[in-house]
Amino acid sequence: GGKCVLGAMSLVSPLGFLWLSSIIISSSEGLCCLQWTRFHREQSAVCQRSCLGIRGGNDGGDEKNASVQEGAPHMLSVYDIAIDAADKNGKKSRKQFTNAVMQGSSNILDLEILTKQDEGIEGVQSEIEGEQQEMKIEEIGDVQQEIKGVQQEIKGVQGKIEGVQQEITDVLRRMQDQNDQMLKEVHMQLVQQLVAYQQQLVEDKKQLVAYQQQLVEDKKQLVEDKKQLV
Numbered sequence: 065g066g067k068c069v070l071g072a073m074s075l076v077s078p079l080g081f082l083w084l085s086s087i088i089i090s091s092s093e094g095l096c097c098l099q100w101t102r103f104h105r106e107q108s109a110v111c112q113r114s115c116l117g118i119r120g121g122n123d124g125g126d127e128k129n130a131s132v133q134e135g136a137p138h139m140l141s142v143y144d145i146a147i148d149a150a151d152k153n154g155k156k157s158r159k160q161f162t163n164a165v166m167q168g169s170s171n172i173l174d175l176e177i178l179t180k181q182d183e184g185i186e187g188v189q190s191e192i193e194g195e196q197q198e199m200k201i202e203e204i205g206d207v208q209q210e211i212k213g214v215q216q217e218i219k220g221v222q223g224k225i226e227g228v229q230q231e232i233t234d235v236l237r238r239m240q241d242q243n244d245q246m247l248k249e250v251h252m253q254l255v256q257q258l259v260a261y262q263q264q265l266v267e268d269k270k271q272l273v274a275y276q277q278q279l280v281e282d283k284k285q286l287v288e289d290k291k292q293l294v
Contacts, residue, residue, distance in 0.1 A: 161252035164259040168232060171259065171266050175225065178266075178273050182218070185277050204290075207283040214276045221269045228262045 232255060239251035 160256055164252075164256040167263060168255075168259045171262050172229075174266050174270070178269055181273055181277070185273070185280055204283055204286050207279055207286065211276060211279045211283070214272055214279065218269060218272045218276065221265055221272065225262060225265045225269065228258055228265065232258045232262070 235251055235254050235258065239248055239255070242248045242251060
């Protein structure tokens with residue numbers, strides 16, 4: 065195949081309805097646009113190829129490479145096409161970059177799940193608070209203070225995650241406009257580092273949400289125990 069250049073364009077919301085809007089691969093033998101659209105709730109991921117096939121300008125190439133497994137949008141098999149289309153010298157760095165892009169999409173999916181969990185915990189917390197008003201128990205008050213502290217930590221981590229996401233978006237935009245191949249490689253490496261940091265923050269948030277959930281369960285049990293004594 066001809067020499068290819070990988071570029072990326074990104075549109076991101078705080079929780080990322082679209083993490084990577086598209087990856088564009090150009091070659092001397094044709095142009096192929098890979099549309100990566102993230103699924104949201106009931107919608108499945110959509111991946112659509114247009115223009116010429118990547119390999120030798122054929123009539124569309126292997127269709128299974130452009131398919132998306134429902135339920136696993138962040139595991140898009142399309143990234144294989146990007147690796148195949150990359151020129152030999154830059155293959156390793158492009159593979160690492162593409163993997164980072166896939167991990168970034170996975171991070172966003174994890175964040176959406178965590179947000180739903182957090183909202184569910186808040187609902188349980190509200191119910192317990194109503195019962196707690198009738199029972200002034202020191203132990204419950206201590207647990208409540210701990211929960212509030214964890215909630216503040218969660219907000220702090222979420223703020224960092226959103227900041228990193230914005231940095232990733234900015235780097236991807238600069239990379240798209242960059243014609244110098246060496247600088248483009250530097251941008252690719254920066255995205256990998258940012259996504260790795262973002263992944264660590266998501267893991268931190270995951271642990272905090274799990275700890276918060278445990279504290280709420282402990283508080284719920286204390287209220288139930290008190291009821292049994294009355």
